[in-house]
Amino acid sequence: MKYYIIAGEASGDLHGSNLMKGIRKSDPQAEFRFCGGDMMAEVGGRENLVKHYREMSFFGFVQVALNIRTILSQMGECCRDILAFQPDVVILIDYPGFNIKIAEFAHSKGIPVHYYIAPKVWAWKEHRVKALRRFVDKLYIIFPFEKEYFRGKGIEPHFEGNPIVDAIAERCAAAPEESEFRQQNGLDERPIVALLAGSRVSEIKANLRFMAQIAERIPTHQFVVAGVGWISKEQYEQYTANLDVKFVCDKTYELLQISEAAVVTSGTATLETALFGIPELVVYGIPWLYEKGKPYLLKIPFVSLVNLNLKREAVREMVVYKPSVDEAEKELRSILIGGEKREKMLADFDELRSIIGGAGASDRFAADIVRTIQNLKFKIQN
Numbered sequence: 149m150k151y152y153i154i155a156g157e158a159s160g161d162l163h164g165s166n167l168m169k170g171i172r173k174s175d176p177q178a179e180f181r182f183c184g185g186d187m188m189a190e191v192g193g194r195e196n197l198v199k200h201y202r203e204m205s206f207f208g209f210v211q212v213a214l215n216i217r218t219i220l221s222q223m224g225e226c227c228r229d230i231l232a233f234q235p236d237v238v239i240l241i242d243y244p245g246f247n248i249k250i251a252e253f254a255h256s257k258g259i260p261v262h263y264y265i266a267p268k269v270w271a272w273k274e275h276r277v278k279a280l281r282r283f284v285d286k287l288y289i290i291f292p293f294e295k296e297y298f299r300g301k302g303i304e305p306h307f308e309g310n311p312i313v314d315a316i317a318e319r320c321a322a323a324p325e326e327s328e329f330r331q332q333n334g335l336d337e338r339p340i341v342a343l344l345a346g347s348r349v350s351e352i353k354a355n356l357r358f359m360a361q362i363a364e365r366i367p368t369h370q371f372v373v374a375g376v377g378w379i380s381k382e383q384y385e386q387y388t389a390n391l392d393v394k395f396v397c398d399k400t401y402e403l404l405q406i407s408e409a410a411v412v413t414s415g416t417a418t419l420e421t422a423l424f425g426i427p428e429l430v431v432y433g434i435p436w437l438y439e440k441g442k443p444y445l446l447k448i449p450f451v452s453l454v455n456l457n458l459k460r461e462a463v464r465e466m467v468v469y470k471p472s473v474d475e476a477e478k479e480l481r482s483i484l485i486g487g488e489k490r491e492k493m494l495a496d497f498d499e500l501r502s503i504i505g506g507a508g509a510s511d512r513f514a515a516d517i518v519r520t521i522q523n524l525k526f527k528i529q530n
Contacts, residue, residue, distance in 0.1 A: 161185030168515025309509030
């Protein structure tokens with residue numbers, strides 16, 4: 149069968165590639181066409197890559213407004229390519245600003261739409277639920293707590309676990325030895341605290357300088373920024389200049405694997421860090437107006453996926469206009485080896501793993517997609 153897949157971010161490229169591998173196991177003759185990145189191209193062939201996510205990633209109102217013509221052009225190109233390819237199913241991976249429009253288009257043409265990794269409408273832009281209910285034939289969720297939410301909105305979601313577990317296992321299997329990693333990246337022998345400041349320039353601006361200030365307070369440890377390839381090293385270094393902070397690029401999992409603790413922004417990174425068994429402090433600098441309006445704007449009790457899944461504060465969240473360096477230092481010291489909160493947090497992470505589910509989610513999701521489309525085609529033919 150023919151599969152058209154759209155991922156607009158680096159995380160989507162990772163999960164998309166694993167999903168494609170799973171589809172191939174259930175449907176060895178699968179044909180792919182996709183918007184994504186290098187990892188998806190390795191599986192589906194670079195000649196089938198329509199757009200790289202680096203060309204598609206526009207976040208925030210200002211970026212979208214400045215690039216609206218480009219975005220509309222990309223949507224048009226994608227829609228035309230879908231019609232030319234005539235897929236048996238369109239599979240959308242998160243990235244709702246773009247993908248929900250594609251869902252509407254594919255639905256209007258009678259093409260089944262499967263949304264893999266549902267957008268986080270429970271956190272913001274809840275109005276998108278109406279579009280999901282109207283244009284998406286099957287919605288796949290990766291967090292157990294989402295079941296109740298979507299059922300309450302009239303959508304029956306499908307859960308098979310979390311593909312992040314597979315992504316972590318795959319990367320860890322290929323990771324170098326700790327001594328080799330340290331040597332390759334110019335790291336000394338001190339214990340490591342990983343700094344995960346985000347994957348967007350706006351997040352780096354809001355969080356990294358504060359994170360780097362914590363490093364000054366704990367010289368016994370080596371603080372290392374986990375950078376991403378589409379943001380230049382210079383953009384990171386402007387916030388860490390003259391501070392004892394190291395930098396690695398596109399090696400977040402390898403870094404976490406050898407870290408003692410981490411300081412993390414909100415988002416998927418909080419869950420990934422926990423699944424590695426690395427105690428963490430969540431920090432996110434927000435505008436003053438947003439802090440004042442947070443009780444009215446934020447529809448969820450926590451911002452970290454760890455706390456949302458456990459339904460309690462297992463990791464400390466400092467989501468404020470001006471985080472306190474003194475407070476952050478105290479919290480971080482409490483989760484380092486010998487700290488009073490470390491063992492309890494590690495026990496909470498064990499509970500989290502049991503909630504999220506084990507390995508193999510990507511293959512299970514893929515098998516369900518293949519089975520669903522095969523059954524649909526059989527019904528149509530008979």
